[in-house]
Amino acid sequence: MTSVRELDVQEITAAVKTMCITANYDLPEDVYAALEKGGQAEESPVGKAVFGQLVENADIARRDRVPICQDTGFAVIFAEIGQEVHLVGGDFEAAVNEGVRQGYTDGYLRKSIAEEPAQARRNTKDNTPAVIHTRLVPGDRVELWMMAKGGGAENMSSLNMLKPSQGWAGMVQAVLDTVSRAGSNPCPPIIIGVGIGGTIDKVTQLAKKALLRDLGSTHADERLAAMEAELLAKINALGIGPQGLGGTQTCLGVFIEEMPCHIASMPMAVNVQCHAQRHKHVVL
Amino acid sequence: MAAKKIVTPLTTEIVESLRAGDEVQISGVIYQARDAAHKRLVALIESGAPLPFELEGAVVYYMGPSPAKPGHVIGSAGPTTSGRMDAYAPTLMAHGLKGMIGKGLRTPEVKQAMIEHKAVYMAATGGAGALLAQRIVGNETIAYPELGAEAIARLEVKDFPAIVVNDCYGADLYEEGRKKYAKA
Numbered sequence: 001m002t003s004v005r006e007l008d009v010q011e012i013t014a015a016v017k018t019m020c021i022t023a024n025y026d027l028p029e030d031v032y033a034a035l036e037k038g039g040q041a042e043e044s045p046v047g048k049a050v051f052g053q054l055v056e057n058a059d060i061a062r063r064d065r066v067p068i069c070q071d072t073g074f075a076v077i078f079a080e081i082g083q084e085v086h087l088v089g090g091d092f093e094a095a096v097n098e099g100v101r102q103g104y105t106d107g108y109l110r111k112s113i114a115e116e117p118a119q120a121r122r123n124t125k126d127n128t129p130a131v132i133h134t135r136l137v138p139g140d141r142v143e144l145w146m147m148a149k150g151g152g153a154e155n156m157s158s159l160n161m162l163k164p165s166q167g168w169a170g171m172v173q174a175v176l177d178t179v180s181r182a183g184s185n186p187c188p189p190i191i192i193g194v195g196i197g198g199t200i201d202k203v204t205q206l207a208k209k210a211l212l213r214d215l216g217s218t219h220a221d222e223r224l225a226a227m228e229a230e231l232l233a234k235i236n237a238l239g240i241g242p243q244g245l246g247g248t249q250t251c252l253g254v255f256i257e258e259m260p261c262h263i264a265s266m267p268m269a270v271n272v273q274c275h276a277q278r279h280k281h282v283v284l
Numbered sequence: 285m286a287a288k289k290i291v292t293p294l295t296t297e298i299v300e301s302l303r304a305g306d307e308v309q310i311s312g313v314i315y316q317a318r319d320a321a322h323k324r325l326v327a328l329i330e331s332g333a334p335l336p337f338e339l340e341g342a343v344v345y346y347m348g349p350s351p352a353k354p355g356h357v358i359g360s361a362g363p364t365t366s367g368r369m370d371a372y373a374p375t376l377m378a379h380g381l382k383g384m385i386g387k388g389l390r391t392p393e394v395k396q397a398m399i400e401h402k403a404v405y406m407a408a409t410g411g412a413g414a415l416l417a418q419r420i421v422g423n424e425t426i427a428y429p430e431l432g433a434e435a436i437a438r439l440e441v442k443d444f445p446a447i448v449v450n451d452c453y454g455a456d457l458y459e460e461g462r463k464k465y466a467k468a
Contacts, residue, residue: 053415066359066417069362109350185365185387187387237466244389244458245449246465
C-alpha cells in the first residue's frame with residue numbers, strides 16, 4: 001500500500017494568509033518587469049508617465065508594506081491536492097477561508113465582499129468567502145495559487161457562446177469587442193486570460209486559470225502561442241493605451257487555456273485583469 | 285507640459301479654464317464617496333434633507349481606501365470605476381458638484397450634465413493607490429461610518445495628480461487619445 005502523507009490544514013491557513021498579504025504588497029517580478037518594459041515601449045508621453053507612476057507605486061507598496069491598490073480583491077484560490085495527501089486537523093475550505101480572514105485583517109487589506117448580492121449587499125467584514133477551485137492530482141504535495149482579483153477589471157470580462165461557424169476570426173473579434181468596450185475601465189495596461197472550449201462553467205475557469213501564467217512566458221504549444229501573439233498585437237493596435245488615455249501599450253500579455261467542446265458549441269471567455277496582477281504560488 | 289495647480293472648492297471660472305488633456309495638481313478638500321454613499325446622497329437630495337457636506341463647488345473622489353495602518357493618514361487610495369456613479373452624478377451636478385475624480389468611461393448623460401452645469405471629470409491613475417495616498421494629508425470620516433470603505437470622508441489633499449478627461453466643453457480625452465494611437 002502506498003504511504004499517505006499527513007498535512008495539517010493549519011499549514012494551509014498559514015500559507016494562504018501569507019500569500020494574501022504578500023500578493024497585495026509585493027508586485028510579482030514578472031509584472032514589475034513588464035511595467036518597466038512597457039514604459040520603454042510606450043509611444044505616448046502621457047502613457048509613459050503612467051507606466052512611471054505604476055513602477056513607483058509598486059516600489060512604495062513594497063517598501064512601506066502597504067497594498068499596491070486599495071481594491072485588494074476577491075481571494076481566488078486554485079488548489080491542487082495530491083491524492084496521497086491526507087489532510088488532518090479540520091475542514092480544507094474552512095482552513096483556506098481562515099487564511100483569507102487572517103491575511104485581510106492582519107495585513108490591513110480592504111474587505112470587499114458583500115453577501116446577499118442582489119439585495120442587502122452586506123459586507124462580510126473579513127473578505128470571505130474565497131473562491132476555491134480544487135483539483136485532485138497524483139502525488140503527495142499540495143499546491144496553492146492565490147490571486148487577488150480586483151472588481152473593476154473583473155466587471156469588464158465576458159462570456160461568449162459563439163457559433164462554430166464563426167471560427168477563430170469570430171473569437172478574435174469577440175476578444176477585441178470586450179477590450180474595446182472596457183476601454184479605460186479595467187485600469188489598462190491589462191492582461192487578458194482567454195478560455196476556449198468546455199462548457200459555460202469550465203470556460204470561465206479556464207480564462208481565470210490562464211491568468212496564473214507569468215508575463216513574458218510563451219505558451220508551450222506553438223499553435224496557442226501564435227494565437228496569443230496575434231491577439232496581443234491586435235489589442236495593442238486599438239490605441240486604448242495606459243489608463244485608456246491613448247497609447248500603444250494597452251495589453252501586457254494574452255494567455256490562452258483550451259479544452260475540447262461540444263460539436264454544437266464554441267464557448268470563449270475573456271477574463272480581464274488589471275496591471276496589478278497579484279498572484280502567488282506555494283507548494284506544501 | 286507643466287501641471288495646472290487648482291484649489292478646491294472649484295468655481296465656474298476654474299472649471300472653464302480646464303481642458304481635456306490638462307494635467308492638474310489638486311489641493312484643498314475633496315470628498316471620498318463611492319457606490320453606497322452616492323445612493324444615499326441622491327436619496328437625501330430627493331427628500332429635501334440636508335447633505336453631510338456642502339455640494340456647491342465640491343469635488344468628489346470615487347474611492348474606497350484600504351484600512352490605514354497605525355500612523356498612516358489613510359490606506360491605499362486610488363480611484364474606482366466612475367461608471368457605477370453615472371446614475372447619480374447628474375443629480376449631484378445639478379446641486380452644485382463641480383468636480384469628479386475617478387477612472388473610466390462616463391455616459392453621454394453625464395458628459396451632457398458637465399456641459400450644462402459647468403463641471404469637470406478628472407482621472408487619477410487606477411492601481412496607483414500607494415502612490416496617491418501620499419498626496420492625502422488629512423482624512424476624516426464625516427458620514428456613514430457603518431459603510432466601512434464606502435463611508436463619506438473629508439480628505440485634505442496636496443498636489444493630488446490627475447488628468448482632465450472630460451471638460452465643460454464636451455471634449456473627451458479617452459476618445460481623442462485612443463483615436464490618436466489606433467492603427468486602423
